[in-house]
Amino acid sequence: MCAETTATPDYRSTVFLPETEFPMRAGLPQREPEWLARWERIGVYDRLREKEGREPFTLHDGPPYANGHLHIGHALNKVLKDFIVRSQQMLGRDARYVPGWDCHGLPIEWKIEEQYRAKGLNKDDVDVVAFRQECRKFAEGWIDVQREEFKRLGVTGNWADPYLTMDYHAEAVIADEFMTFLMNGTLYQGSKPVMWSPVEKTALAEAEVEYHDHTSHQVWVKFRVHTGDALFTKTPTDVVIWTTTPWTIPQNRAICFGPEISYGLYEIIGRPAESNATIGHRVLLADKLAEAAFGQAKLGGAEYVRRLCDVSADDLGALVCAHPFRGIEGGAGEWDYDVPLLPGDHVTDDAGTGFVHTAPSHGDDDYQIGLKFGLAMTYNVEPDGSYRANLPLFGGQHIILPDGKEGPANVSIIKALAGTGTLFAKAKLRHSYPHSWRSKAPVIYRNTPQWFVSIDRALADGMGQYGDTIRERALTSIDKLVEWTPATGRNRLYSMIEARPDWVLSRQRAWGVPLTCFVKKGAQPTDPDFLLKNPEVNARIKAAFEAEGADVWYVPGFKDKVLGGIVDPAAYDQVFDVLDVWFDSGSTHAFVLRDRKDGTADGIADLYLEGTDQHRGWFHSSMLQACGTKGRAPYRGVLTHGFTLDEKGMKMSKSLGNTVAPQEVIGEYGADILRLWVAQSDYTVDLRIGKEILKGVADSYRRLRNTMRFMLGNLAGFDEAERVAIEEMPELERWVLHRLAELDAEVREGYAKYDFQGVFQKLFAFCTTDLSSIYFDIRKDALYCDAPQSLRRRAARTVLDLIFHRLVTWLAPILVFTMEDVWLSRFPGEGESVHLRDIPETPAAWLNHPLAVKWDRIRAVRRVVTGALEVQRVAKVIGASLEAAPVVHVDGPTAALLEGVPFADVCITSGISVVTEAAPEGAFTLAEVPGVAVVFRGADGAKCERCWQVLPDVGTHKHPGTCARCNDALG
Template sequence: MSADTPETSVDYRETVFLPETEFPMRANLPKREPEWLERWARIGIYDRLREKEGRPSFVLHDGPPYANGHLHIGHALNKILKDFIVRSQQMMGHDSRYVPGWDCHGLPIEWKIEEQYRAKGLNKDDVDTVAFRQECRRFAEGWIDIQREEFKRLGVTGKWEKPYLTMDYHSEAVIAEEFMKLLMNGSLYQGSKPVMWSPVEKTALAEAEVEYHDHTSHTIWVRFKIASGDVKPSMNLPIALEDASIVIWTTTPWTIPQNRAVAYGPGITYGLYFVNSVAENSSARVNEALVLADNLAESVKIAAKVENWTRLREVATSEFEGLKLYHPYAGIEGGNGEWDEPVPMLPGDHVTDDAGTGFVHTAPSHGDDDYQLGLKFGLAMTYNVEPDGCYRASLPVFGGQAIIEADGKDGPANVSNIKALHAQGALLAKGKLKHSYPHSWRSKAPLIYRNTPQWFAAIDVKLDDGMGSYGDTIRTRALTSIDTLVQWTPPTGRNRLYSMIEARPDWVLSRQRAWGVPLTCFTKKGAQPTDPDFLLRNAEVNARISAAFETDGADVWYTPGFKEKMLGNIVNPDDYTQVFDVLDVWFDSGSTHAFVLRDRPDGTKDGIADLYLEGTDQHRGWFHSSMLQACATKGRAPYRGVLTHGFTLDEKGMKMSKSLGNTVAPADVIKEYGADILRLWVAQSDYTVDLRIGKEILKGTADSYRRLRNTLRFMLGALAGYSEAEALAPEAMPELERWVLHRLAELDETVRAGYTAYDFQGVFQSLFTFCTVDLSAFYFDIRKDALYCDGPESLRRRAARTVLDLLFHRLTKWLAPMLPFTMEDVWLSRFPGEENSVHLEDFAETPAAWRAPELAAKWEGIRRARRAVTAALEVQRTAKVIGASLEAAPVVHVEDAGLEAALKSVDFADICITSDLTLTTDPAPSEAFRLPEVPGVAVVFETATGEKCERCWKILPDVGSHAHAQTCQRCNDVLG
């Protein structure tokens, strides 16, 4: 066919090097991801990585989730973040090991078994303890298997076939050993003090097991009549102080029977108020005198429905010294003298005039401030409240009444006390108050403070254990560790934990339950807790206990004859009592550093983790207990780094709740989108604050994923048939390719620094922007012509494919920690093979010589000018003047001579994807297009002249003048 017969179109599609790839546009992740999981297990990825020798260790120690239910979105966030770190550290050259674990003991599991018993009409207390514990063990085992598969489905890598469990026999033995270190170093003691107590669960709770919810409490204002005759009035007035009543205010009427004093504030100004008139239904009395803090008198007047009163005088706090008050129940019918002893007035620094009356009713058995005041002044403790939250049966008037019922609702105790106070003439006023109140985070029932003998770890006792490098008490070691040994991500975590440990009381170690590691100790019969020989401290006994647990688990503690077996031939077993409380589960999880990091072959040489990672609630939980436990038994923090993440919320920022119907289950997201979309949601989020998730957010995440997938798919297609023989050295490449190499060198530094700092959002955003803006919208857009239409030996095409190969090796590996399924798919699409995996690779080394800052600066100017041209062409496309940019041949006016030189040094028409382009420094006409953000550049639109090349679609004057019909010179030469 001759060149002068253009009316017959020739189909050159088969001659163009269009992308070729079997990598599908649709990911179909829900169906295909399980195939990758099965493949990774089959070829043993995790264990093969361990075979890489000579690599520095990095260990993220898993905070154990609780084995009692399906995973929620918070679990997914936590485990995905951990996986980002484990995978990225491995690919940056570490031996990055991850041993998943489970917390198996404790009340939540025990509670579930008790519920099953109650449903069958059985009582837990009637069941053999060992049999009950074995049911708890089976329950935990079942949920571990379920959760393991759910975690693996998220794409989380780790030693899944050999996790750690706090209920493994070795774990139980080590937990007991760690406890016995406290026994031996003198920090363990038994004390009787008020602790947070759950009447529903019949056990003490640690602060970490407490959550706060709104609760409506009874409030009462109560008169305490002055009983002392040695009152020292400061002036002669008709009303003497001994004729007045001291008024207290409390939100716990049930504690009134336990009152042992009234506290006042030494710095508060008090007044004597004489009641002149009262409203109807007021419990106040005309002509009575009340002592109140001046700042609170008005609020009391309103509550008591006093219409008018007179402040007679100020009452100096010195007048309270030595003063005694009648208990409100003094002389009560049926009281049997229980409350006839007057109670003292005592100064207390905890008393304020912010709320109440300025006087604090003091029940040392039911509040920490009260307890501390009682210690200072020798007040008697009371034991009126039983483990189930009822008054002891022998308590006069109120015996057997419940404070909190078994179902968590208020019992009759509060109302009974209010009625009794009213009958005694002691009730000045009553009301209701909605306020934040402590609840069990398991049963969700309200808690009380209850005085009960418990076992404590003293955190301020000096320890002579040879581990004093960071202090000689648990508290000082912890505070020193926080400040000098641990890196905090984000840094605010340091202040949070420091303030908690700085102010915390001794650690309540004991729980009155059955499913856990027992407090492996014995007390001497007849001895007092303060006696030196109260606790049996014997290394041989401890070794026997540890060996027994190692062989048969902690259940043996509950078998008949165990005490005799442990103590025989050492001491007389009959002289000692075996303790049957179990350890706080936070001690279990706090001890994991010993049986995981220290004892496992895949642990660490020094028993210290590189990183602990959990939610912000674990400053009072696992981070906290691990710190205290390790400082007690190894002298320092068990971690070098701590990372905390926020909580998950719905799209409106609301807390997720089944009752609100706004929960997002990981399984549902995976079923609809696949795990990589859930992982991408994590990567795109700022985990240092609370994260939102919902349908619309996930749709946006899926859209980002599609854009990224298309970028990778283009690369795969453009690299079809690529071999190393095509590769060009950087110095032989055009400037555009060298600019891409410069960006890769920049990104290499950004990615490594980001992964090192756990800034996954920063890493992903940098890569996503690079893929969508620098590559898809710029580099790929420009080089499609060369890739499709240049000949195989074209330097430009070879350079582009060389760069694409370099891009491929970096992008797939950089993204693999975040999107492991997709990057494996991409990798195997190019490098198939049963033993191949992107997850066996390290991040590619990127030569520093690729950096070219001067070239980058030049190309920044070129890209700015290109934006002005493409914006001008978009105006013409929108107006339907042209259909494609190749129909244009614009004139570009450039004011800056340096920029003009830069543009002339490259094929700017090629960069702008136009068939032709003219550059000039002549002044632009007024009608020229200008982009405000690109000053000094103006564009005059012109259409391209010539014919359209049927192969590359450029419009050029020479089309139709070559051997191959309707081709340009370049295409004609390629066709040969």
């Protein structure tokens, strides 16, 4: 008769497996909008402002332009700002963020004009106020679109009350800031060359110009010497200039030479058939450039040219030339003036001929020479890029056509030069050339009356602590008052401001804040009473703008209204140019930081943050504007980031089809993945993004999410009664607390330095290595199988809780949606949010460096054990590490280190022997862990049906098939 057998009970229900509703799959694209709605419903941003006694931190938002959907550069910029605002808040500050928009300017005006042209209408036939209202409406529409797109990125801020440069108060302050320059004497009207867009018919700031490759005509032109030493006049002698702008030749007034350059007199002694040179004629050239110039003229070789003698700077300075068009048929004497040779420090012998054709109306160096030597200015080029109609021979011809293409002017000039025998050579040149960043058309330097702010005129405004001029104040601010991230930003802005000319404020457009000033009729710009400077008038203008906006400037009768009773309105003309939009954005410190309740006490921001292009844009204009009206920079810190590129490092372009739209990334992955891409990147250089990169980011996210899910599952039901004091904890838990203390300092320092990549890398390594691969791996057994009241399990759960509160708040500024999901999974109250929390303080007592050194060695020994077991697993000797009880051969100090440590638990084996005997040959070792060798040995005993450890005592207890630990846990 067979003995009756009893089946082993199923113990699965007795194991404390993780319990959580936090899903493995994030579903971010679908779920993120729910959190956005929740934050708005419970008023997270406003509730944070209610926290009292906190030191304020203000990141001032550089205003994006309200004219289109966001691109990936916008997303990068706003996400970086959000990292800073959220991290500063969670570090205990009152981190305010007021988003804003730039609303005036040419791009919007251009869009409205395009709509008019499509309907066959002419902008100039429309009432200017009505036109401006259409521009305002256009901007309002895009602000609403962009606001929702920014919010979808998870960006926190005062979205209910942003700042707009077209708000009435903003327009009033912009006008008032302009009138400060009017009153302090730095504003003046001058006629000088400025960057000009013939397509848009307006002056451009340097920040409105971008550089693209362009093919230009280049010509070598002969200017006949007619006055000077007989050496240069007895035999026909020409000074040869080189230029890539033939259209400026009619405006030539001088030739410049370099006083330190070596020049020579050369004689043409022969010529090939293809050359039209005259044998016996002589030319003056820089010696270093002579060979190349003769080569262009098909005169290369000693059989064609010989050098006669050196020519000194004194010799050159005594020469006077004739304009190439002197005496030209049909010229009506237009060019029958002398062309002097003048010394110029800007002349080099790097390219050309060593002689620089000088047209004071069409270049800054030329203009400065003109001022120095009293050269006449010309007014030959009209706003549309054509020559004035009555210019002989070339009148009405365009340099740039209305569609942005090249007009006939260059070719006409070259043909005329050839006709007068003054064309030495010609060619084409592919080079970098300035273009309007809006129309993408080439621009020109054009002399035109404009309004300028002098940056070198001494200011008697009582704000001279950092200098007497705008330039001095700006350079002092850069050096002494501003912290630059990265530090290279300092040098870039310093060199720009050190070398920049006066600020051109005026634009010949309609949509913007007007230059609120009046000029006396009949007076000259140099007259002391040319500009009306009256505080009462200024106050009336500001009050009118506050009440009705800047449109009121264009309402008939406004001049009489603001001047009446103060001065005779009939004696003054009203200026109708509008301010450069960079003046608008440069003034934001006044109407945002200074004037708003959520601004700053001193009107200065803790941080300005934009892309590197804003060294010549917003950082620059804000610096100049504030130095003129408040005496210093409006910011204490400046952070710059790079541009976005595709995965191959190419600039993104719609034509190349390599753009990455943030909306598409959010739709596929969710905003948190886009934010994580920013956090993983080095923002100080250009950043790459694309499908493969985003897949890698998503993989990192999944690993982090699994860490969070493990914690949540193993913290189910945790309460304060379980908490264990640190001094009662096992060493492994105390080592984890040490790591938390180390990380806390590193995270705080990283956030303070805006090093988000460093913060994320440290946290990611902690989650994937210290936690997932070590601590969680070791403690799973205790968490799942120990009795609920066991010290080891309670200590582990206590540490998990401490990790949770730190890790979730450390990561909350980066993964705003996911960490909210994690937080609410434990604390689901309606008013709860991780974003209402600060990073918790971490006790210094947790730091334990001797323990950390000890566990570094223990972990190293563990790696050797794990490696040895992996060999057996691959060989299918064992299926799991719990089937092993290896022998570990170590030296005496290591054995002492391991004494008292539950090393089998650490190695996740059922048993382990640590010996100091010499290891047998063939024992497993790792070169990077000397002094440790492992011999595999299988575990003795039977497998516990509850915890799966293989132990000798299994089957000897009350509960069948269990070990002593599990038997006790079952009661």
